[in-house]
Ligand SMILES: Nc1ncnc2c1ncn2[C@@H]1O[C@H](COP(=O)(O)OP(=O)(O)OP(=O)(O)O)[C@@H](O)[C@H]1O
């Protein structure tokens with residue numbers, strides 16, 4: 001994947017489903033976090049998942065990444081069931097998660113954090129090319145390669161977390177709250193990078209509390225409410241929907 005070209009708007013995504021989730025149910029012990037979630041993400045799409053705190057957004061992404069067991073339902077990626085596939089194999093299949101809270105290694109350098117993300121593609125020329133792509137996307141990281149990751153600003157840490165996820169050369173990128181706790185100016189930069197990643201051919205499932213930017217960035221969106229899909233549709237339609245405006249766009 002080469003992502004260091006100028007941003008151009010995403011070509012129309014296909015109708016071929018890359019990810020299909022059917023009637024997903026996920027528990028934490030006795031607590032049912034996901035009651036019934038069905039969604040699909042087509043090749044080339046940016047799909048947003050929005051909803052209030054505790055709606056089940058992170059749980060859904062973690063389950064897709066293979067970090068939580070499924071109680072019932074189906075998950076298919078490129079037509080194949082993921083239910084029996086362990087998390088590290090899913091990375092190899094092209095699914096990469098940028099977790100909520102970023103989870104970078106603070107005492108390692110930026111470069112070392114990136115290298116860890118490449119554990120499936122450790123061939124030196126491939127790693128160099130990936131790092132060049134990431135620096136093209138986030139020039140700030142290029143200036144800070146030898147700096148300890150824990151000393152980066154919140155926005156820079158988010159860039160690093162996205163960069164680390166790209167090192168595994170995903171076809172599907174799962175992003176959990178990339179704007180969380182980040183200054184507005186850096187949020188804009190991060191979302192511009194997300195659009196560029198998508199225009200380079202990476203399909204994106206984006207979880208985001210900032211409904212405005214999520215709907216402006218995505219083709220389609222799902223609204224989660226207490227573990228269920230409450231609404232879904234084309235993002236530009238949802239942003240005009242009075243119920244969405246009242247509940248998630250501050251009226
Ligand atoms: N480890 C856990 N053990 C028990 N319950 C949990 C655990 N993690 C999450 N939950 C519960 O599952 C539900 C969904 O949580 P989840 O983190 O998926 O929500 P979210 O939509 O990502 O919220 P936020 O916007 O606050 O990040 C919540 O009711 C939460 O309390």
Ligand SMILES: [Mg+2]
Pocket residue numbers: 057058059100
């Ligand atoms: Mg969450």
